[in-house]
Every structure is written in structure tokens, then in C-alpha cells.
Amino acid sequence: MPAGYRPRFGGLVGQGGIRFAAWSSAASRLWVSIFDERGNREIDRLELRSEGEGVHALFVAGLAAGTRYGFRADGDYAPERGLWFDPDKLLVDPYAVEIDRPYVYDDRLTARRGEGTDTAPLLSKAIAGALAEPLAALPPLFQPGGLVYEVPVRAFTMLHPDIPKQQRGTIAALAHPAVVEHLKKLGVRAVELMPVTASIDERHLPPLGLRNAWGYNPVTFMALDPRLAPGGLAELRQTVAALREAGIGLILDLVFNHTGESDRFGPTLSLRGLDSRAYYRHWPDGSLVNDTGTGNTVACDHPVVQEMVLDTLRHFVRHAGVDGFRFDLAPILGRVEGVFDTDAPLLRAVRNDPVLGDRVLIAEPWDIGPDGYQLGNFPPPFLEWNDRYRDDIRRFWRGDRGMVG
Structure with missing residues (x-):
């Protein structure tokens, strides 16, 4: 490149x-x-x-x-x-x-x-x-085996008494000395930020007086949420640098599997109005494929979508210096005409990209489509979330009978 x-x-x-x-x-x-x-x-x-x-x-x-x-x-x-x-x-x-x-x-x-x-x-x-000049390429701090701390930015910092009130709930708050010291005491090697790109509430939430707190409903993929990053991309860049100085990496949780345009009753916000048939997967009759449970499925086997995903990942590496990514419902990225392929063009392109190939890559290895449970099937260097390990550890610490052995 x-x-x-x-x-x-x-x-x-x-x-x-x-x-x-x-x-x-x-x-x-x-x-x-x-x-x-x-x-x-x-x-x-x-x-x-x-x-x-x-x-x-x-x-x-x-x-x-x-x-x-x-x-x-x-x-x-x-x-x-x-x-x-x-x-x-x-x-x-x-x-x-x-x-x-x-x-x-x-x-x-x-x-x-x-x-x-x-x-x-x-x-x-x-x-x-x-955009600011791209950062010099530095190897990721995090190595497999280290402790990853999953963080919802707003909730994690909103009530912290040592953080100035105007900074609470933002990405910048993660760089506050009180937060950094807490992470170091826990032995955290990388924080994994739950989505910080701008998202929209699902249509059933406003009438209930509720909002999507975790952000897994994007409209666009590169723009940060102004509520979480009032300082824009520079705020993320500065936080990455501060955590790196403390020996802590930063991983972004990104959602490329669907958007907030939802099903056929959803809003027209971006991709739907530009070319829905190309950007989303459809059945032969024109209805939307729903391998995500959200109403739509991004067509990650389309070359223009692949280009957009790769450009997004490069954007956050080159201009913010992030150490890696966690991919929500990652089998979507590997589906070719609806079938998961461990050597799908997008997965292969991420692995082989000169900007992305050395980043930390973590797959959430399931969606709700056909053969959607793909734990253990993502090719190296992808790491995976492991729900079986998670559930066993939870049962052990809860004291379930028969777990001590």
C-alpha cells in the first residue's frame, strides 16, 4: 500500500x-x-x-x-x-x-x-x-494470553469521583491517571472498548424512554459518537497514546455485520438509500437476509463493502494508533453468498494487509445464520471469544456442583 x-x-x-x-x-x-x-x-x-x-x-x-x-x-x-x-x-x-x-x-x-x-x-x-498525519507504525502492545478488560466507556467512567465531571463518560476519561492506575493494579494488558463509533437507538426504545447504552447499532463505521468523543478522533488518538505509555493496549469493538437501518420498517439513513441491494444481503425475492437478528445483514462478500471495511480498519490504525479490533458477529465477515468460508476474501484481505496484518484480531465466532456457530474455525492470526470457557469459569466461581474437578 x-x-x-x-x-x-x-x-x-x-x-x-x-x-x-x-x-x-x-x-x-x-x-x-x-x-x-x-x-x-x-x-x-x-x-x-x-x-x-x-x-x-x-x-x-x-x-x-x-x-x-x-x-x-x-x-x-x-x-x-x-x-x-x-x-x-x-x-x-x-x-x-x-x-x-x-x-x-x-x-x-x-x-x-x-x-x-x-x-x-x-x-x-x-x-x-x-486528518492529521498518519502515526508511525508501532507493533501492538497486547500479546495473546494477556488480560483484556472489556469496557463500556460511558458507564465505566460516568460516576468516578476522581474524574472531572465534564470529562466523565468520554474516551478521554480512560486516560485519567486514576483510571490508568486502576487498570495497572488489575494487571490489564489491553482495554477493549465496546462500540465508540456513532450509533442510533432501535425504533422500539424511544417510546419506552430507553436508549441503546452499548452502541451495537451503527449507521456509519468511521465517525466516533460525539457523546463519547467530544474531542473527535484526536481524543481517541491521545487516549491510545496515554494507555500505551502505561503499557496498556487499546482494542476497538467494531460492528460490520449490520447497521441501524434495520428491517424493511426501519429508517433510511445511509447505505439503504445509496444502494441497498449491493450493501446488504437480500433473498432472491428482494427481502432482507437477517443473519444478525437486527433486521439486516451487511454484504461483506461485496467488493465495495470489503473496501469500506478495510478502509475503516486502516483509518483507526493509521490515525489513532489502535492495537487491534474485536469483530462483532464475525462469521458475517466470512460469509460468501451466505456460507461461512474460513478463507473468505475479506478475512484473507485483513490478514494480508500491510497496515492490519500485525494487529490484534479477535472474532466473536457466531451469528444466527445457517452454521452460524464457528468457534475454533477462524484462521490464524484471529483470536476468538470462547463462550464455553466463559460459561465454565462462571459456573466454577458461582460454585456449581461438580465444577471443582
């Missing part, structure tokens, strides 16, 4: 302007919507040009880092066939590296085409960013 590698897609800040690029094999037209500095008012809508092979792009002179934007797409609208094109739906850039506000569920995001609901006022805007 060239030293100056940049993804093909997203809002790429360059000399004198921004190149906006998105991928769709089925859209007839794509636009980029440019918003004011607060992300509240659409001030321009510019059509992207087809560059062939599904790439739609446009360089807009005069724009700079900090520009707030979203995409819109048009084409056939036939949800029963997996086609959801609707120019009234603002779509968050799948390559967004920052968003201007947390994702908030609203029933109007599920409106059908022709119902007159422009969703721009309801949805987060991507912020085009000029």
Missing part, C-alpha cells in the same frame, strides 16, 4: 476544495447537499458525475475542512425488490470521519417516497475533515 494512501470515497479535503465521492451501482443520479456551518440549512445541492463502475464524484472548489454535507440519491423505488431511492432522504456519507451531532431516531426517517418528508433536519451531517 502506498505511504500516502487515501480512500477513494468520502469528503476528501484537498488543495482549494473538497472532492465528494460515493459508490452506487443502481442510482440514476447522486447529489451532495452542502449545509451551513451549524448543519441546519441546506445552502447548495450539486449533482455528482458518474465516473464509471459505480463511482460518482465531484470536486467543489472553495470548500474547506469543517464543511457539513450529506448525499442524496435517485433511482427506482421498489422496497419489495430492495430498491429505496428517494431524493427526499438525506444520506450520511458511509465514509464520514466525523458527524456534527449524535444520531437520533425519528419515525419520520422511515417515511415512504412521496410522503413529502425531507429528512435533512432530522439527520446528522458529515463533517469533511483534514
Whole structure:
């Protein structure tokens, strides 16, 4: 991979302007919507040009880092066939590296085409960013056999009396000396952060006065949740550095198996509106495959999806210095036309990638699809969560009869 590698897609800040690029094999037209500095008012809508092979792009002179934007797409609208094109739906850039506000569920995001609901006022805007220079490549601190501490960032730091109130519940709080000392006393070799990328509540939660506390419902894969990282990517980068100085690695738990667009009753937020048939797996009749139990399944055997996953992983290694990743419902990443393959193209690409190949790679080795329990079947260097070991240890410490032997 060239030293100056940049993804093909997203809002790429360059000399004198921004190149906006998105991928769709089925859209007839794509636009980029440019918003004011607060992300509240659409001030321009510019059509992207087809560059062939599904790439739609446009360089807009005069724009700079900090520009707030979203995409819109048009084409056939036939949800029963997996086609959801609707120019009234603002779509968050799948390559967004920052968003201007947390994702908030609203029933109007599920409106059908022709119902007159422009969703721009309801949805987060991507912020085009000029990323810091990539970090020098350092080998991961964590080695197999060390203690991994799984951490829900908000809950872990929200009530800690030694952490300043304005910092509680954030990634930065993990770098506080009181937290670092606690982790060192426990002998922790790596913290594994439960999802810190921006997520959205499932539709049944708001009416109950509840919210998704753990974050396993992403919309986009690169942008951090502004509530957990008000300082953006720099906050994660600084926390990784502080923990590394203490001899502690940092592993990100990432969700590539589904998104918060849910089933056919869910909201149109990003991938669904760009090209649902390509980004999600569908049955021949056009209905969504649900190997995740969440309503949709990301098509990790599609080359463009694979490119997006790899670009996301490289982003967090090159620009934040993370030591590795834990993959939620990891068999999805290894399914080819629905069948798990230990040598699937995406798994092979991660292993062989010059940026990713030496990272800590941990698979949650099950999903709810056919032959979804794959414990012991992920190829080296993948490590795996082991539910049998976990359950036996729990029974032992609980004192279940017959466990002492």
C-alpha cells in the first residue's frame, strides 16, 4: 500500500476544495447537499458525475475542512425488490470521519417516497475533515494470553469521583491517571472498548424512554459518537497514546455485520438509500437476509463493502494508533453468498494487509445464520471469544456442583 494512501470515497479535503465521492451501482443520479456551518440549512445541492463502475464524484472548489454535507440519491423505488431511492432522504456519507451531532431516531426517517418528508433536519451531517498525519507504525502492545478488560466507556467512567465531571463518560476519561492506575493494579494488558463509533437507538426504545447504552447499532463505521468523543478522533488518538505509555493496549469493538437501518420498517439513513441491494444481503425475492437478528445483514462478500471495511480498519490504525479490533458477529465477515468460508476474501484481505496484518484480531465466532456457530474455525492470526470457557469459569466461581474437578 502506498505511504500516502487515501480512500477513494468520502469528503476528501484537498488543495482549494473538497472532492465528494460515493459508490452506487443502481442510482440514476447522486447529489451532495452542502449545509451551513451549524448543519441546519441546506445552502447548495450539486449533482455528482458518474465516473464509471459505480463511482460518482465531484470536486467543489472553495470548500474547506469543517464543511457539513450529506448525499442524496435517485433511482427506482421498489422496497419489495430492495430498491429505496428517494431524493427526499438525506444520506450520511458511509465514509464520514466525523458527524456534527449524535444520531437520533425519528419515525419520520422511515417515511415512504412521496410522503413529502425531507429528512435533512432530522439527520446528522458529515463533517469533511483534514486528518492529521498518519502515526508511525508501532507493533501492538497486547500479546495473546494477556488480560483484556472489556469496557463500556460511558458507564465505566460516568460516576468516578476522581474524574472531572465534564470529562466523565468520554474516551478521554480512560486516560485519567486514576483510571490508568486502576487498570495497572488489575494487571490489564489491553482495554477493549465496546462500540465508540456513532450509533442510533432501535425504533422500539424511544417510546419506552430507553436508549441503546452499548452502541451495537451503527449507521456509519468511521465517525466516533460525539457523546463519547467530544474531542473527535484526536481524543481517541491521545487516549491510545496515554494507555500505551502505561503499557496498556487499546482494542476497538467494531460492528460490520449490520447497521441501524434495520428491517424493511426501519429508517433510511445511509447505505439503504445509496444502494441497498449491493450493501446488504437480500433473498432472491428482494427481502432482507437477517443473519444478525437486527433486521439486516451487511454484504461483506461485496467488493465495495470489503473496501469500506478495510478502509475503516486502516483509518483507526493509521490515525489513532489502535492495537487491534474485536469483530462483532464475525462469521458475517466470512460469509460468501451466505456460507461461512474460513478463507473468505475479506478475512484473507485483513490478514494480508500491510497496515492490519500485525494487529490484534479477535472474532466473536457466531451469528444466527445457517452454521452460524464457528468457534475454533477462524484462521490464524484471529483470536476468538470462547463462550464455553466463559460459561465454565462462571459456573466454577458461582460454585456449581461438580465444577471443582
